Amino acid sequence: REKGLPLVNIAQPFKSSGMMLTCLKETGITQPADFKGKTLGVWFFGNEFPFLSWMATLGIPTTGGADGVEVLKQGFNVDPLLQKQAACISTMTYNEYWQVIDAGITPDQLVTFKYEDQGVATLEDGLYVLEDKLADPAFEDRMVRFVRASMKGWKWAEANPDDAAMIVLDNDETGAQTEAHQKRMMGEIAKLTAGSNGALDLDDYERTVATLLAGGSDPVISKAPEGAWSHAISDKALQ
Numbered sequence: 001r002e003k004g005l006p007l008v009n010i011a012q013p014f015k016s017s018g019m020m021l022t023c024l025k026e027t028g029i030t031q032p033a034d035f036k037g038k039t040l041g042v043w044f045f046g047n048e049f050p051f052l053s054w055m056a057t058l059g060i061p062t063t064g065g066a067d068g069v070e071v072l073k074q075g076f077n078v079d080p081l082l083q084k085q086a087a088c089i090s091t092m093t094y095n096e097y098w099q100v101i102d103a104g105i106t107p108d109q110l111v112t113f114k115y116e117d118q119g120v121a122t123l124e125d126g127l128y129v130l131e132d133k134l135a136d137p138a139f140e141d142r143m144v145r146f147v148r149a150s151m152k153g154w155k156w157a158e159a160n161p162d163d164a165a166m167i168v169l170d171n172d173e174t175g176a177q178t179e180a181h182q183k184r185m186m187g188e189i190a191k192l193t194a195g196s197n198g199a200l201d202l203d204d205y206e207r208t209v210a211t212l213l214a215g216g217s218d219p220v221i222s223k224a225p226e227g228a229w230s231h232a233i234s235d236k237a238l239q
Contacts, residue, residue: 056216094188
């Protein structure tokens, strides 16, 4: 919104963030203070913002050196950890972490830091629309029905994770997905959607704003946004 795109959050199926740093225990990292002097794999395209805010909060520079961290621009894979190019990499609780495990590294060889636990998690996988669209009654009606159906689907998937995974597999035209991975992912995703009925939790919103403002010398936003969320759709959808 600050850069001119009037986005509005109208629903928030995910209650919790799945993002975390996964580290090799052999590097000696047991707490965030141990990041100093290490290379950390970080996703970009917007995923770097909570990381940079976290480092700013810890007072750890991201420009390298003995008292800072070296940021490795990580692709959406786990290779930097497997190849020991980085002490830690970005992972999601439901996906990349398990790719590390599937590669032969055991959980007791790893140390994980969930952004949620560190107090710097940002909202993930919300539903956003352009503000002017909300003035259109027909669009509003479509969104109400979409959010209602979407949340019905998410709650069904929480209660029936194996069946939900099979729906994904039945529609996987690539043949790349496996039953074990999809079932495991749905089980982890269910932990993130649990606790949300689809309406944005304002405490989570305020934490996200605080995190994005806390970027040190280069915050993502310079002031708290106005009009960035609305309960108008979710209130009607969840009646």
